[in-house]
Amino acid sequence: MTGCIFCKIASKQIPANVVYEDKMTLAFLDIHPVNPGHTLVIPKEHAPTLLESSRESAHAVVDTVQKITPAILAAVGSPAFNLGVNTGSAAGQAVHHFHLHIMPRFDADGRELWHGRETVPGELEAVAAKIKERLE
Ligand code: 5GP
Ligand code: ZN
Numbered sequence: 001m002t003g004c005i006f007c008k009i010a011s012k013q014i015p016a017n018v019v020y021e022d023k024m025t026l027a028f029l030d031i032h033p034v035n036p037g038h039t040l041v042i043p044k045e046h047a048p049t050l051l052e053s054s055r056e057s058a059h060a061v062v063d064t065v066q067k068i069t070p071a072i073l074a075a076v077g078s079p080a081f082n083l084g085v086n087t088g089s090a091a092g093q094a095v096h097h098f099h100l101h102i103m104p105r106f107d108a109d110g111r112e113l114w115h116g117r118e119t120v121p122g123e124l125e126a127v128a129a130k131i132k133e134r135l136e
Contacts, residue, residue: 001046006097010044020068024060027068030101034111037076037104041065048096049087061100069102078104082111 001007008014009028016028019039030038041064043057050058065083073081084101086093105111 001097004046004095004097006040006042006095006099007046010042019072020064022060022064024057025064027064027102034101034103035076035078035105035109037072037078037102039068039072039102040099041068041102042097042099047098049093050085050098051087053098057098061098065100065102072102073104076104078106080105082113 005014009016010026016031018026018028020027024045025041025043027039027041030040041061043053043061045054045057047053047057053061069081073079082101082103082105084103085099086101103111
């Protein structure tokens, strides 16, 4: 898509530290890594988010994650990782071309996980019912 920075990376119009490429996907290092080895996996086909992505592209992205993550972790000596998919501006998505973050983790690296909260009685049941209603 014209003007999309990740499409430009996919078509080699702008450079990136590419670590893996196949027919449908590309993986390259994030320019502002959370930890060493922080990698982005994108489908070559433009879609703003996972939800608009074709089934083939979405599956290919997950295949690539499975294939390359062990090498990323071994390369940086990491025992664990978080996968992230920021979807929509409110969720922190800055680049509107579907991408998945592979973020290597280290013991006591200071990175925070999401903080959950206690619920009030009936809250979870009500939300589950509303979601299921829309899936019928
Ligand atoms: P988002 O918040 O959209 O999930 O994350 C976008 C990510 O893309 C950010 O972590 C940012 O550092 C990375 N990024 C943005 N522009 C570029 C770029 O031109 N090259 C590379 N390698 N990473 C980029
Ligand atoms: Zn794009």
